[in-house]
Amino acid sequence: MIKPRQMKFYGLRDIDKIPQLQCLTDEERFEIKVVSNVLPFRTNNYVVEELIDWENIPEDPIFQLTFMQKGMLLPESYEKMANTLKNTNSPEEIRKTAESIRYELNPHPAGQLTANVPFLEEDDDIVPGVQHKYNETCLVFPSAGQTCHAYCTFCFRWAQFIGDNDLKFATDESNRFQKYLHQHKEVTDVLFTGGDPMIMSLKKLKTYIEPLLSPEFDHIRNIRIGTKSISYWPYRFVTDRDADEILNLFEKIVKAGKHLAIMAHVNHWVELKTNIAKEAVSRIRNTGAEIRSQSPLIKHINDDPKIWARMWKDQVKLGIIPYYFFVERDTGSKNYFAVPLARAFEIYRDAYTRVSGLSRTVRGPSMSANPGKVVVEGIAKINGEKVFVLNFLQGRNSEWVKRPFFAKYDRKAKWLNDLVPAFNEQKFFFEDELKSILEENSNRHNLKKQNQNMLEDGITSSGAA
Numbered sequence: 273m274i275k276p277r278q279m280k281f282y283g284l285r286d287i288d289k290i291p292q293l294q295c296l297t298d299e300e301r302f303e304i305k306v307v308s309n310v311l312p313f314r315t316n317n318y319v320v321e322e323l324i325d326w327e328n329i330p331e332d333p334i335f336q337l338t339f340m341q342k343g344m345l346l347p348e349s350y351e352k353m354a355n356t357l358k359n360t361n362s363p364e365e366i367r368k369t370a371e372s373i374r375y376e377l378n379p380h381p382a383g384q385l386t387a388n389v390p391f392l393e394e395d396d397d398i399v400p401g402v403q404h405k406y407n408e409t410c411l412v413f414p415s416a417g418q419t420c421h422a423y424c425t426f427c428f429r430w431a432q433f434i435g436d437n438d439l440k441f442a443t444d445e446s447n448r449f450q451k452y453l454h455q456h457k458e459v460t461d462v463l464f465t466g467g468d469p470m471i472m473s474l475k476k477l478k479t480y481i482e483p484l485l486s487p488e489f490d491h492i493r494n495i496r497i498g499t500k501s502i503s504y505w506p507y508r509f510v511t512d513r514d515a516d517e518i519l520n521l522f523e524k525i526v527k528a529g530k531h532l533a534i535m536a537h538v539n540h541w542v543e544l545k546t547n548i549a550k551e552a553v554s555r556i557r558n559t560g561a562e563i564r565s566q567s568p569l570i571k572h573i574n575d576d577p578k579i580w581a582r583m584w585k586d587q588v589k590l591g592i593i594p595y596y597f598f599v600e601r602d603t604g605s606k607n608y609f610a611v612p613l614a615r616a617f618e619i620y621r622d623a624y625t626r627v628s629g630l631s632r633t634v635r636g637p638s639m640s641a642n643p644g645k646v647v648v649e650g651i652a653k654i655n656g657e658k659v660f661v662l663n664f665l666q667g668r669n670s671e672w673v674k675r676p677f678f679a680k681y682d683r684k685a686k687w688l689n690d691l692v693p694a695f696n697e698q699k700f701f702f703e704d705e706l707k708s709i710l711e712e713n714s715n716r717h718n719l720k721k722q723n724q725n726m727l728e729d730g731i732t733s734s735g736a737a
Contacts, residue, residue, distance in 0.1 A: 577622035597636025
């Protein structure tokens with residue numbers, strides 16, 4: 273029988289208090305503190321006690337996944353933060369130094385703050401905490417779900433967790449996002465994301481999900497919940513106080529005729545090896561929900577085809593569907609974690625050849641870039657030129673999907689922006705239209721911001737204060 277566990281969080285102030293970290297030198301713990309003052313650090317007792325092999329530090333993949341490493345900042349940024357911590361105790365000076373570094377790390381890639389944010393038609397105002405990039409799918413960021421049971425060091429949404437409201441992205445508990453969904457019948461999928469929605473209470477989850485089960489939202493066929501909780505706190509579904517009620521909510525969603533997909537972020541097979549994680553998976557699946565797994569390829573953590581092959585095999589055995597093999601996004605500590613596209617494809621293909629067809633549901637290597645989800649289909653030689661064969665799995669314009677295009681082979685390229693068209697083409701086929709789409713969205717947001725600034729300054733259209 274699995275016993276309940278009391279969660280204990282560890283943050284920046286607890287680094288010297290975590291017993292397991294006493295195996296590190298003072299300088300090594302200082303390095304963790306330096307990076308943790310720039311990028312968000314949080315872990316918990318389950319991760320520390322059950323998932324990390326403390327005999328294999330610092331190479332252990334879960335240690336790399338949850339504890340900051342010196343190399344996660346560029347050398348000049350690291351020295352800047354380290355010198356500040358050594359020379360001052362002023363919280364204001366430390367904050368200013370951290371902010372100056374953060375804004376160099378592309379905190380919101382792929383147009384998350386403007387290009388993806390929709391407007392409510394009745395008042396031409398933005399819908400906060402909602403992203404609508406692809407026709408069929410809306411992302412909803414519940415305000416109460418903008419934290420996690422532990423933070424991944426590679427997280428592309430790290431800006432959500434640093435306490436800067438200008439960079440935070442969240443919706444409130446009003447029905448504003450519901451109004452938007454009601455107006456847009458093309459939306460069939462709603463993805464609750466964050467942060468981690470499963471850190472919310474049962475009451476908060478119901479506030480966001482239950483309205484979508486009513487007849488007026490019959491066009492919403494699929495409800496997705498993006499979560500790392502199966503890996504970082506599986507007790508959420510097994511022994512936590514409201515674990516049974518959470519599962520009852522899942523059953524209610526399925527009985528209402530919706531497909532419920534738990535989008536599990538699993539970066540290494542170690543995360544699913546514990547009995548509590550396996551029990552959590554079993555209990556979730558017994559509600560009628562499906563679990564799909566996704567992860568980026570991350571240097572120092574899973575950049576080995578054998579790791580991916582075992583991870584996919586283990587997941588299929590547990591009834592989890594391998595779904596996405598992502599390329600690490602161009603944000604945060606990308607220089608530490610990113611793997612070149614050519615190597616990413618080699619790892620994906622090698623892992624793919626090691627598994628049966630049941631694991632070959634996984635798609636990749638996929639880049640969630642500004643124009644859409646672009647996948648590297650292969651590397652080929654055409655008319656004597658070595659090229660990347662690329663395709664859209666999703667696009668800002670759905671007409672771009674499944675239209676193969678080609679980029680010059682570049683062994684060092686790590687992201688779509690590093691690639692140039694093959695065959696002496698001047699631009700990729702989608703670039704002109706993408707530019708127009710982004711400009712239109714940007715102009716609309718800028719106009720809204722200008723109007724808000726005028727209202728805040730007490731200026732009316734007639735010029736009277």
